[in-house]
Amino acid sequence: MAAAAGAAGQEKQLAPTLLSFFIYNPKLGPKEGEEEKKILFYHPNEVEKNEKIRNVGLCEAIVQFTRTFSPTKPAKSLHTQKNRQFFHEPEENFWMVMVVRNPIIEKHKDGKPVYEYQEEELLDKVYSSVLQQCYSMYKLFNGTFLKAMEDGGVKVLKERLEKFFHRYLQTLHLQSCDLLDVFCGISFFPLDKMTYLKIQSFINRMEESLNIVKYTAFLYNDQLIWSGLEQDDMRILYKYLTTSLFPRHMEPELAGRDSPIRAEMPGNLQHYGRFLTGPLNLNDPETKCRFPKIFVNTDDTYEELHLIVYKNLTSPFSLPATASIPPTLEFCRKLDSIVGPQLTVLASDICEQYNINKRISGAEKEPQFKFIYFNHMNLAEKSTIHMRKTPSVSLASVHPDLMKILGDINSDFSRVDEDEEIIVKAMSDYWVVGKKSDQRELYVILNQKNVNLIEVNEEVKKLCATQFNNIFFLD
């Protein structure tokens, strides 16, 4: 899948790309000749009107057709030689469609390029999940489609969709999507009880003294420690923070001293932290105090909140919080002065613990395996396969073929409810093991020469005993 991989000889592999992405509602233009009204958003916009209508019509027809066979579960995807279409109906009658071109192997035959479409490379579950996340992300920052319709009809909805997806679609990196996109999990930072309670206490006091703060989360770098938001909202907010907001702010920092933010630091010393959303400079009374709005609990209380992301300068913590009314500069200064010093104290506590943890786990020899763990119940995710997330991609450190096997095992798992275990012998001494116990899934990639099935099984047992001894994970 990755473009970098295996461009051996004359062969050249072209990664999957986004062909088109559109959102429509069949109820909006039911009459003939009014088909265009159904279309709420279409990417790329340059496509000729009739083609747009044709494509939308085709999707509508497919969904309608498959509905006759399975009234509750109409088609989710359509496989063709050149591409794959994914359908998603997040709200009643609102359809989102994503068309992805299959990866291509470009060969040269008699001096002419020949394209070979890899029809079976893409995993349905991965890209369906990507499509669902598109909606979740939209909803986080804009609320539901229906809400926009209520606010100002089709016009407002179209504006919001345009504004959001125009930018968002550029950040989709379809070539590096894998199993983790299916899980869309949360990586938790391990902590001892006492430190955790201290953080609890800190957050509670902070929320008490800054009473417009409604919910707070607490992160250590990319890892979550606490979320006051409900699980589903946190899941998507976490995704936004770790794949978009944090990396965007990380880059200038990594860039070195010459970056503009670094340069302003000396004059900024009286401040403890920085607002990743909201004002850039607390000293500047002219600075704009605008925070992005987010929408949470949309099924229930439908809350519209302002997202404040505060990051401490001296510790790896960040504190995404949400406020019920727009925060002022005054508020930001207060938050900085209350939270800043305490975070620094907490940081030393936690760093100490982090080093202890590291020493304990570091004592053992680095094992010969890599794994992905996911728990559906709390969305806890742990991967030793993926490198650090960067703004552009989260790269897997193993061969795409192995990642594909993982994806296949996952699809198998999702078909049945019972506990399962699948062991696959892959190419060049690789073994892939998938285990499912209740709501947990574990995928292990082993690379050992001349081992048999029993030995692989033993290895995985050992792994479970060391990594997962405190949970009920059946061998």
Next chain:
Amino acid sequence: MSREPPGPGEDEAPGAPVAAAAGAAAGAAAGAAAAGEGEGRARGGGCYLALCARPVHFEKANPVNCVFFDEANKQVFAVRSGGATGVVVKGLEDRNPISFRMEDKGEVKCIKFSLGNKILAVQRTLKSVDFLNFIPDSPQLEYTQECKTKNANILGFCWTSSTEIVFITDQGIEFYQVLPEKRSLKLLKNQSINVNWYMYCPESSVILLSTTVLGNVLQPFYFKSGTMSKLSKFEIELPAAPKSSKLSLSERDIAMATIYGQLYVLYLRHHSRTSNSTGAEVVLYHLPREGSCKKTHILKLNRTGKFALNVVDNLVVVHHQDTETSVIFDIKLKGEFDGSTTIHQFVLPPRSIQPYQIPVAGPASVTSQAPVPCKLYSSSWIVFQPDIIISASEGYLWSLQVKLEPVVNLLLDKGKLMDFLLQRKECKMVILSVCSQMLSEPERGSLSVIATVFDKLNHEYKKYLEAEQSYTMVVETGLSRSNPLLKRPVRTQAVIDQSDMYTHVLSVFTEKKEAPHKFTIAVLMEYIRSLNQFQIAVQHYLYELVIKTLVQHNLFYMLHQFLQYHVLSDSKPLACLLLSLESIYPPAHQLSLDMLKRLSTANDEIVEVLLSKHQVLAALRFIRGIGGHDSISARKFLDAAKQAEDEMLFYTIFRFFEQRNQRLRGNPSFTPGEHCEEHVTFFKQVFGEQALMKPTTF
């Protein structure tokens, strides 16, 4: 020793100022204009001092009735006509008065029972003391002991036990043992020393003698079972260099009391115009059993005039007659430390003693008239250590009490309030009510205040748990025999444990539901944090309360996170509670199983849980994983497999047990004891007889 209330025969008329009679104030400062601030008069309520409700009533002093008070036994003696017409002894502790008659052999100067009311000693002259046995079946005739030192005058005497007595003369002290059967005394020890005046602290058996011309060098002696030991002497710093060589330290300005288990000499230093002090102060000298006496604390009175001292519940109470108010000091509270002494300000604003109504004499049925209000801070009051106030003119003896409820509203800093309350004897209910108060409107405290209070409570709680634990350890290891001093730690009221907090504060608070749930949960977590911080194991009912509250507000994700970080510690009851939540929050099932797994003593429970969900295979794999599959009941698993209505599952389970039977007994068939007949029949029905495993023979 006792300082006798002025009797009718004495120079001082009844109703002499309290300070003059009771060892307080007056002296140098008496002339200084007392600032009549009257601040305490503004009765803004909150009287934190009170006279006890059941005083000792005695016949008031008059020309024929002399009244004496004995500090050791806390008894009042009313001696009528030198004893000829009767002596009535009443005590605070023993409510039954002792009355007797004795021959009138002259004016009584001092009269006291030995400890346990065994022997009565009466001083009538300057040279001798008379004794009278009160032991049944012992000689009833009086006997007399003259002081050994020639030309010495007896200043007084004090009993140090039921048969040991010390005479204090102007030339030294004489320590005797009384032999009641022989009606004689045996001199145990004596010591020559010039004595101006003396003072006795019965609680610690220490006699303090004022020596030297100025009187400011104090010599303490300690008495214990027939021995007398001289402690190191020390000098009281006088406020200004005395102009002439005359007695400059009056016994009125000195008191002795035990505060927090340590003996202190309290010196009331009057305001002197030469020094730049803002008022009088009480200087505390710590008098250890060994080592030298050190000045340790200064209590700032910030006023001048006549004062009297009491010590109640380890608090130093200073009464100020001019303003008719009192202040209290707690030397355990933080003060200003100057390198050698700690300077304390009074804890609470000055307040008067709570108004007191004198019950009208006579049978209750007859008295219809209103009780008479008692004149407080009367000049006829006499104050004794540690907590006695006597009104000789009215014939009442009270013990002074500290009331904690009013303190709550006077001490607004909750942290300081807790420090104060935790040191008091009867603090428990007040502390619990403070806790309840700070959790509810209108006086809801901030979380950081609440955290401070919890930490203070748990600090005290932990101290007790540790003492208890080390005691148990010593007892268990049998080391207690080698250490006879070892005592089981006393659980004071300041030990507020989890069950107290749960019953009186937290469960009530969570049930009220007046606070936003965010606050409720924050408070519960704060308490759990505090317990953890002091490494106190949290009781299950607190976790239950947290879970109940979270469930009530549908905060399952929060609950999940708490469990994920093991904030709610693992236990079987908690796991069962989680299981019960499964129907409203499905992930609770997984959380519960994880918990049972971590407990490692709950394998049976895990099997039960899995079987109840028809996860027969999972249960079997689990039990095999921990090596328990040879002893499990086949019937139980087969039952569950049959209920699952999955024939293949039943087949698998059945085959597993056949194989087990084969392995364990060499035959695949079930024994009658396993009660699996119905399952065998079912198996044959479904899969046919030939499907049964054949016994393998080797």
